Amino acid sequence: QVQLVESGGGLVTPGGSLRLSCAASGSIFRIYAMGWYRQAPGRQRELVASMKSGGSTDYADFVKGRFTISRDNAKNTVYLQMNSLKPEDTAVYYCNADGIRYLGDDGAVGYGMDYWGKGTLVTVSS
Numbered sequence: 001q002v003q004l005v006e007s008g009g010g011l012v013t014p015g016g017s018l019r020l021s022c023a024a025s026g027s028i029f030r031i032y033a034m035g036w037y038r039q040a041p042g043r044q045r046e047l048v049a050s051m052k053s054g055g056s057t058d059y060a061d062f063v064k065g066r067f068t069i070s071r072d073n074a075k076n077t078v079y080l081q082m083n084s085l086k087p088e089d090t091a092v093y094y095c096n097a098d099g100i101r102y103l104g105d106d107g108a109v110g111y112g113m114d115y116w117g118k119g120t121l122v123t124v125s126s
Contacts, residue, residue, distance in 0.1 A: 009120030025044030032099025
């Protein structure tokens with residue numbers, strides 16, 4: 001009923017920029033928080049940035065000053081602008097949405113937590 005689809009990953013040289021997008025589909029009334037996580041080979045998934053519906057943000061220390069998260073609540077979409085990319089930013093980036101109120105196929109209003117996209121690969125290499 002609710003799906004997250006990421007786009008925008010790819011190969012970029014060090015110092016370059018990429019913009020990731022994640023759109024939530026379904027009959028959605030409201031999403032409380034949307035964010036981005038990443039997982040590099042051999043490492044645990046970690047928070048990159050998140051944004052609540054009211055606009056407050058949370059960033060991992062390793063991206064502060066380089067990455068910017070934004071949301072379009074009307075489109076149920078979250079973005080991650082990544083600048084000054086480093087090789088250590090190479091990872092699969094996953095979109096997360098939490099606290100989704102939606103209209104189910106049965107016509108009932110549902111509330112779900114902790115949805116994930118399938119991920120988009122970002123490779124930073126010269």
